Amino acid sequence: MSALETRSSSGAAVSRQALARFTTLGVGGEAEIWTVADHAQLREAMGAPYRILGGGSNLVVADQGLGERVIRLGGEFATTDLSAGPESTADTLITGWVGGGVPLPGLLRKLRQLGLSNLEGTVGVPAQVGGAVWMNAGTRFGEMFDGLYALEIATPEGVRQLSPDELPWGYRHSAIPRNHIVTRVRLKLVRRTPEEVGAKMDQADLARKGQPKMRTPGCAFKNPGGVSAGKLIDEAGLKGQRVGQAMISPEHANFIVNLGGASAADVHALLSLIRERVGLPLELEYELWP
Known part of the structure; x- marks a missing residue:
């Protein structure tokens, strides 16, 4: 435990840190961060206004930071059980519980090694x-x-388990309320060879080659009505446009990158410029805090 870290009554690790270090964009002010290892710690952490922080992608945190506490999942929520559950068949493997705090890229590497298909499209x-x-x-x-x-x-109100069929999920949407936390999931995977799974992952990964390698939250806007948001932004002549140390990527116009030292205000200014110049309703993929 570091000098700046304390423990809550249930044992959760609590510290005050800049959220910039936990996001892929690298911007954001300070907040009180609770790292929880089990349901008892999570219940305590949820006892005051909170937000949940995962891998920090698709997220732009305000420069002034947050008044709410920020919850991160660790301990039992960061474990992976890929053993076959009783619902499994010869062709389909239903896993044990996989924690909500498990990094997705590491999970996909394991699925590739084991020849387990169904999540190849999330590569990257x-x-x-x-x-x-x-x-x-x-x-x-x-x-x-x-x-x-x-x-x-x-x-x-408590912990509940449900089937995906109980949620009206769709494109970049799950209908899970903002103050609800996905603590664990069970996966439904198709048995293939590692080579077959690897080929699918490589295909999805190849499609990302034109994306920027600099610090970025990912795609800024959802594609409106099946039209590429990146193409619309490119046609508006905005590739390479800068505000401060934030820039619309010259490689892919639907990405905003941090050139080093960008602020959330810089990013917001670029988002406003894009909407103004494109002239069509564009829905953010980013989460904006607050």
């Missing part, structure tokens, strides 16, 4: 499992709900 999403489920993250090759069998969600 720098998220944790819980956050990826909450927003139904994915690409044109597939999304998180393709491989879900069951979810466990912590709510202010």
Whole structure:
């Protein structure tokens, strides 16, 4: 435990830190961060206004920070059980529980090694499992709900387990309320060879080669009506446009990158400029805090 870290009554690790270090964009002021290892610690953490932080992608945190506490999942919520459950068949494997705090890229590497298919379309999403489920993250090759069998969600009223069929999920959307936390999931995976799974993952990964490698939250806007948001922004002549140390990527116009030292205010200014110049309603993929 560091000098700046204390323990709550249930044992959760509590510290005050800049959220910039926990996001893929690298901007954001300070907040009180609670790292919880079990349901008792999570219940205590949810006892005051809070937000849940996963892998920090698709997220722009205000420069002034947050008044609410920020919850991060660790301990039992960061474990992976890929053993076959009793519902499994010769062709389909229903896993044990996979924690919401498990990094998605590491999980996909394991699925590739084991020859387990259904989540190849999420390759390259720098998220944790819980956050990826909450927003139904994915690409044109597939999304998180393709491989879900069951979810466990912590709510202010308690913990509940449900089937994906109980949620009206869709494109980058799960209908899970903002103050509910995906603590664990069970996966529904198809048995293939490692080579077959690897080929699918490589195909999805190849499609990302034109994306920027600098610090970024990911795609800024959802594609409106099946039209590429990046193409619309490019046609508006905005590639390479800068505000402060934030820039619309010259590689892919639907990405805003941090050149080093960007602020959330810089990013917001670029988002406003894009909407003004494109002239069409554009829905953010980013979460904006606050």
